Amino acid sequence: MKDSNFLKLQHFVEACIRYRLFVVSAYMVVTAIMLVAASRVEIMTVFEDLLPQDHPYVQVHQKIKNTFGGSNLVSIMLEVEQGDIFNRNFLSKLQKVTKDLQQVDGVNPFQITSLASKKLKEVRGSTNAIDVRSLMWPDVPTDDQGLAELKESVLSNSLVHGAYVSQDLKAALITVDFYDDELDYSRIFSQISGIADTVQDDDVRVRIVGEPILYGWVNHYLPETLQIFLLTICSLIALLFVIARTWRGTLLPLLAGTTSAIWALGSAQLLGFNLDPLVIVIAFLITARAISHSVQLVTRFDDELARGAESTTAAAQASMLQLFKPGFLGVMTDAGCIMVVMLTPIPLLEKVAVIGTIWVLTIILTACVLTPVLLSWIKKPDGYVHGLDLSAAIQRVLSLCIHIATSRWRFAMLSMAVLTFVVSGLYATKIQVGDAEPGSPILWPNSTYNQDSAAINSQFQGADQMLVVFSGNEPDAVKEPFVLRNMGELQKFMAAQPEVGGSLSVSDVIPSVRSVLWEGNPRHLELGADRRENGELLYMYTSGSDPGDMARFADPQYQDAALTFYFRDHKGETIRTAIARVKEYVEQNPIAEGEYQLAGGLIGTLAAVNEVILVGQVESIALALLVLVIFCAIAYRSTVAGLFFMVPVVLANTVTFSYMAWQGIGMNISTLPVAALGIGLGVDYAIYIVDGIREQLHKDSDLKKAIVNSLRTAGKGVLITALTLTASVVLWWASSLRFQADMGILMGIWLFVSAVSALLIVPSMVYVLRPDFITAGSVRPADVASETQPKPQKPFASPATQTMEKVM
Structure with missing residues (x-):
C-alpha cells in the first residue's frame, strides 16, 4: 500500500511538471477571477456577527434592546475646566449635543438621555396637584435665578445627581443608544466626533466611549493597519532577498503568499462574507504559512542543484516529490485546527473558520504545487x-x-523542555477568558478612548450597563410591593460588588414621588403599601410624560421592568462575578409574581460571549489537538506519531498562553482563532524535520547521519523562515491598535518556540526515543517498488522520470 501511494504521488508530480503550461495557465485564470472578487470584499465589523445568537442572554438582549436599551450605548461626558456646569455657555453646549445626536445615523431617538432631554424630570408638590416636569427642557435657563433653581433641583434629585451630573457638579453625561440593524461604526464615529468638535474648546472638554466608538476607532486605524501589513510583507521580502540571495528565493514565496490571499479573499466575497479589521492578523499568519512552505521547496531545490541534479526540471521534481507529503500534512493540520473554531457558535468565528480553512487549503496549490512548477522553468540557477x-x-x-x-546535551535540552512546559503550563492557567484589564484591550492604555473611559468611570457610576429584566406573570405585576422590594434588594445586593457603580429601576422612582406627597419628608421615601397605591404614584409620575419616557423603567403594561446596573469596567472576572451574584440572589430570593431574566446591555452580551468562549476555548484546543493526532497518526500509520508531534505543539502553546497571562491578554473573540491556528503552526516545522530524517533513513540506517542531513536541509528552510517571519512581525509594535501589536508578539513567540522545538527538541527526542514510525525500515518505497516489479513494466519510464531517479 505504501509503495502504491508513493507511485501515485510520483505520477502526480510528473504530471504537474509535464503539463506545467496548463497548470500555470489555469492558476493565472483562477487568480484573475479571484482578484476581481477580492477587490470587492468589504472590510468592516458587523455587530450581529459578534454575538452567539442562540445564547439565552443574547435572546433576552434582542427582546429588550429597543425598549430598555441595548449593548451599543454611547456615553458622552462634557466637563468644565473651571467652576461648575451651571452656566449658560456649558448648558447651551450640552443642549446642542443632545439635539444634534438625533441626526446621527441609526440612533434610537427614544434612548437619548441627558440633563437637556425631556426624559430627566423632577417631581414637585403644590396645594393643588403633583407637578412632574422636565429639569431643563425645552430651554436653558435665561437668568441667574433659573440657573440656581436648576442646580437646586439637580442636587435634590437622586436619579440625576451622580447619574447624569457628576457629584462635584463639574461634568454632565449624555447617553445614547442605536438600533443594531442600522449600525455603521464608521459613520457613527465620524458624526459623533464631529458633534463633539463643535462644542469642545478651552473651557469645555468632551469625552466619548461605547462599543460603536471603540469599533469606530478600529476602522479609523484601518489604513494604518493595512500600511503596517504591507510594510511587514515588504520587510519579509527584503529579509528573504538578503538571506536567499536569489530572485527565486524571494519572489516565489511572495507569489505563493499573495495568491493564497487573493484566492481566500475572493472566496470570502463570493460567499458574502466581510473581513473584520481585527482578524487581519490571522491573514498575515496564514500568508506566513504559505511563504514558509514555499521557502522549504526553494531551499530543497537549491540543495538538489548542489547535489548535482542534471537539470532544474529534475531538481524541481525531486523537491516536490520529497516535500509534498510533509507540506500536505502540515497544510491539512493547519486547516483542521482552524476548522474546529467553527464549532464555537459565534458568527464571526464561524466566518473566520470557513475563510481561514479555505485560505490554508489554497497553500497546497499556491506553494506546494506552483512553486516547484515555476522552479522547473529556471534556466540559469x-x-x-x-x-x-x-x-x-x-x-x-x-x-x-x-x-x-x-x-549528551540532548538530555539537557529535553530536561529544559520539560521544565519549560511545566512552568509555562502552570502559569498559562492564569489566562483569563474575556478582557483582563480595565478599558479596551484593543487600544493602548494611553489611547484617547481608554483615557476617556477612565475619566467617565471616575466621574459617574459607570459607562457599561447590564440589564436584568423582571418578567411578570400578568400585567401590573411590577406594581406589587413585594416585587418592587425584591428589585430594590437585588440592587443593594449587587452594590456590594466594587465594580458596580450604581443601579436604576422603577423601585427608585416611586419613593421619590411618595415623599413629595408628604412635603419631601424623608421618612416617607418608601414604596406604596399595595399595588393600587404604587399604581397611583406611577400615574402621577407619568402624567406629564411623553410616550417612551418610562421605557427605560418598565413596559406600558407594567408586566416587565428593567434593572440597570452600571459597571466601571467589563473585565472577564467582573462580568462572571456579576452574573454569578445575580443568579445567587435569584436562587435565594424566589418570587412568585414572575422571574428575572439575564441579561441585556453590553455586560450581558459580553457575558454570553465569554461563556461561549470559555467552553469553546477548551473544546477548540482539545479538538485541534485531536485533529493533529489523527492526521499525524494517519499520515505515519502510527498513534505514536500523533502523540510525538503533540510535544512541540503543546510547548509552543503553553509558552504563548503563559505570555498572554503575564501581559494581561485575555482569551476573547479575536484571540481564540489565533490560538487554534497556532496549534497547526506549531507542528509544521517539526513535520519537515521528521520527514527529512525518515527520508535519509530510507537511504542509510545511521540515525545520527539522518538527523544531521535533515537539519542541514529541512532545518535550513525552518531557520530561514523563522528568522524572516519573526523579524517581520516586530513591525506590528508600531500599530496604534494594541491588539495588533499583541498578536504580532504572539506570532513571534509561536514562530520562535516552534522553530526551536523543530531544530533542537524534535531531533533530540528522535535520537533518545527512536520511535518506530521514524526509525523502522531502511529502504525507500521507490527501491522496494523497483525490486518487486519487472524493469520492462516499470511505469512512467519517461526521460524526466529517469532523470529524477538518477537524482534520487
Missing part, C-alpha cells in the same frame, strides 16, 4: 544577485543545533 552571504552564519547555527541534538 547559478549565481547570486548580491554579495552579502549569510550562509556561513546559518550553517554555524545549524551546526550548533546538530551538536546539541546528537551529543
Whole structure:
C-alpha cells in the first residue's frame, strides 16, 4: 500500500511538471477571477456577527434592546475646566449635543438621555396637584435665578445627581443608544466626533466611549493597519532577498503568499462574507504559512542543484516529490485546527473558520504545487544577485543545533523542555477568558478612548450597563410591593460588588414621588403599601410624560421592568462575578409574581460571549489537538506519531498562553482563532524535520547521519523562515491598535518556540526515543517498488522520470 501511494504521488508530480503550461495557465485564470472578487470584499465589523445568537442572554438582549436599551450605548461626558456646569455657555453646549445626536445615523431617538432631554424630570408638590416636569427642557435657563433653581433641583434629585451630573457638579453625561440593524461604526464615529468638535474648546472638554466608538476607532486605524501589513510583507521580502540571495528565493514565496490571499479573499466575497479589521492578523499568519512552505521547496531545490541534479526540471521534481507529503500534512493540520473554531457558535468565528480553512487549503496549490512548477522553468540557477552571504552564519547555527541534538546535551535540552512546559503550563492557567484589564484591550492604555473611559468611570457610576429584566406573570405585576422590594434588594445586593457603580429601576422612582406627597419628608421615601397605591404614584409620575419616557423603567403594561446596573469596567472576572451574584440572589430570593431574566446591555452580551468562549476555548484546543493526532497518526500509520508531534505543539502553546497571562491578554473573540491556528503552526516545522530524517533513513540506517542531513536541509528552510517571519512581525509594535501589536508578539513567540522545538527538541527526542514510525525500515518505497516489479513494466519510464531517479 505504501509503495502504491508513493507511485501515485510520483505520477502526480510528473504530471504537474509535464503539463506545467496548463497548470500555470489555469492558476493565472483562477487568480484573475479571484482578484476581481477580492477587490470587492468589504472590510468592516458587523455587530450581529459578534454575538452567539442562540445564547439565552443574547435572546433576552434582542427582546429588550429597543425598549430598555441595548449593548451599543454611547456615553458622552462634557466637563468644565473651571467652576461648575451651571452656566449658560456649558448648558447651551450640552443642549446642542443632545439635539444634534438625533441626526446621527441609526440612533434610537427614544434612548437619548441627558440633563437637556425631556426624559430627566423632577417631581414637585403644590396645594393643588403633583407637578412632574422636565429639569431643563425645552430651554436653558435665561437668568441667574433659573440657573440656581436648576442646580437646586439637580442636587435634590437622586436619579440625576451622580447619574447624569457628576457629584462635584463639574461634568454632565449624555447617553445614547442605536438600533443594531442600522449600525455603521464608521459613520457613527465620524458624526459623533464631529458633534463633539463643535462644542469642545478651552473651557469645555468632551469625552466619548461605547462599543460603536471603540469599533469606530478600529476602522479609523484601518489604513494604518493595512500600511503596517504591507510594510511587514515588504520587510519579509527584503529579509528573504538578503538571506536567499536569489530572485527565486524571494519572489516565489511572495507569489505563493499573495495568491493564497487573493484566492481566500475572493472566496470570502463570493460567499458574502466581510473581513473584520481585527482578524487581519490571522491573514498575515496564514500568508506566513504559505511563504514558509514555499521557502522549504526553494531551499530543497537549491540543495538538489548542489547535489548535482542534471537539470532544474529534475531538481524541481525531486523537491516536490520529497516535500509534498510533509507540506500536505502540515497544510491539512493547519486547516483542521482552524476548522474546529467553527464549532464555537459565534458568527464571526464561524466566518473566520470557513475563510481561514479555505485560505490554508489554497497553500497546497499556491506553494506546494506552483512553486516547484515555476522552479522547473529556471534556466540559469547559478549565481547570486548580491554579495552579502549569510550562509556561513546559518550553517554555524545549524551546526550548533546538530551538536546539541546528537551529543549528551540532548538530555539537557529535553530536561529544559520539560521544565519549560511545566512552568509555562502552570502559569498559562492564569489566562483569563474575556478582557483582563480595565478599558479596551484593543487600544493602548494611553489611547484617547481608554483615557476617556477612565475619566467617565471616575466621574459617574459607570459607562457599561447590564440589564436584568423582571418578567411578570400578568400585567401590573411590577406594581406589587413585594416585587418592587425584591428589585430594590437585588440592587443593594449587587452594590456590594466594587465594580458596580450604581443601579436604576422603577423601585427608585416611586419613593421619590411618595415623599413629595408628604412635603419631601424623608421618612416617607418608601414604596406604596399595595399595588393600587404604587399604581397611583406611577400615574402621577407619568402624567406629564411623553410616550417612551418610562421605557427605560418598565413596559406600558407594567408586566416587565428593567434593572440597570452600571459597571466601571467589563473585565472577564467582573462580568462572571456579576452574573454569578445575580443568579445567587435569584436562587435565594424566589418570587412568585414572575422571574428575572439575564441579561441585556453590553455586560450581558459580553457575558454570553465569554461563556461561549470559555467552553469553546477548551473544546477548540482539545479538538485541534485531536485533529493533529489523527492526521499525524494517519499520515505515519502510527498513534505514536500523533502523540510525538503533540510535544512541540503543546510547548509552543503553553509558552504563548503563559505570555498572554503575564501581559494581561485575555482569551476573547479575536484571540481564540489565533490560538487554534497556532496549534497547526506549531507542528509544521517539526513535520519537515521528521520527514527529512525518515527520508535519509530510507537511504542509510545511521540515525545520527539522518538527523544531521535533515537539519542541514529541512532545518535550513525552518531557520530561514523563522528568522524572516519573526523579524517581520516586530513591525506590528508600531500599530496604534494594541491588539495588533499583541498578536504580532504572539506570532513571534509561536514562530520562535516552534522553530526551536523543530531544530533542537524534535531531533533530540528522535535520537533518545527512536520511535518506530521514524526509525523502522531502511529502504525507500521507490527501491522496494523497483525490486518487486519487472524493469520492462516499470511505469512512467519517461526521460524526466529517469532523470529524477538518477537524482534520487
